[in-house]
Amino acid sequence: MGSFSVFPFNSQLQNCRVAAIQIMSTPAYYTEEGLRKLQEELHRLRTVERPHISRQIAEARDKGDLSENAEYHAAKEEQGLLEARIAKMEETVANARVVDPDQVEEGKVFIHCTVKVKQVGTGTERAFTLVAESEADVKTGKISVTSPIGQGLLGKEVGEVAEVKAPNGTMRFEVVDISRQ
Numbered sequence: 508m509g510s511f512s513v514f515p516f517n518s519q520l521q522n523c524r525v526a527a528i529q530i531m532s533t534p535a536y537y538t539e540e541g542l543r544k545l546q547e548e549l550h551r552l553r554t555v556e557r558p559h560i561s562r563q564i565a566e567a568r569d570k571g572d573l574s575e576n577a578e579y580h581a582a583k584e585e586q587g588l589l590e591a592r593i594a595k596m597e598e599t600v601a602n603a604r605v606v607d608p609d610q611v612e613e614g615k616v617f618i619h620c621t622v623k624v625k626q627v628g629t630g631t632e633r634a635f636t637l638v639a640e641s642e643a644d645v646k647t648g649k650i651s652v653t654s655p656i657g658q659g660l661l662g663k664e665v666g667e668v669a670e671v672k673a674p675n676g677t678m679r680f681e682v683v684d685i686s687r688q
Contacts, residue, residue: 534604536618536652541642542603549596552589560586599641614685616660618652621686624660627668627679635660656680 537545560582567579606619616622621636635656636649643651650657656678659669663682671678 534602535599535639535641536606537603537639537642538619539605541639542600542605545596545600545603545641549593549600552593552596556589557593560589613687614664616663616682616685618661619687621648622660622663622682623684623686624669624680625683627681632683637661 563582564579564586567576567582570576570578573579616637618637618639621634623632623634625632634648637652637657637660638649640651640653643649643654652658652661655671655673656669659671660680660682663669665682665685667682669680669682671680
């Protein structure tokens with residue numbers, strides 16, 4: 508019988524564990540207000556939604572045979588979705604970092620700054636505030652730093668042009684102004 512080594516498999520397994528740990532512990536950067544809102548929502552899910560679903564399950568359980576009880580199964584499914592959402596939010600809060608605007612380099616686009624840009628070609632001007640993914644709200648001009656536009660603008664200075672690949676082609680934005688909140 509020939510000999511074989513399990514080292515490569517163990518090495519690959521170790522690399523997968525390291526990659527999983529890195530993914531799980533990726534920090535997200537928030538304003539104090541953004542982190543506070545996230546913590547409030549997590550608190551609401553734990554103290555209001557979780558007990559509400561538990562009551563629904565108890566009420567459905569009291570109605571008899573669980574194997575044919577659609578209300579019970581729907582409540583259990585809703586509970587599973589809620590618990591997954593709570594776990595995701597707990598992970599996000601655990602990895603959250605509050606950015607002090609005074610510690611961010613002036614003159615460059617970074618998270619939590621407002622950037623006024625002019626679209627090259629059309630001359631259309633817009634302002635974006637770069638925020639964490641969970642704080643993004645396009646209607647109010649808050650875009651995620653992980654969005655294509657956000658990534659294109661990061662690190663740029665006034666006068667520089669960011670090229671952003673979009674489904675309908677490449678868009679170019681000239682940085683006109685950078686301000687901190």
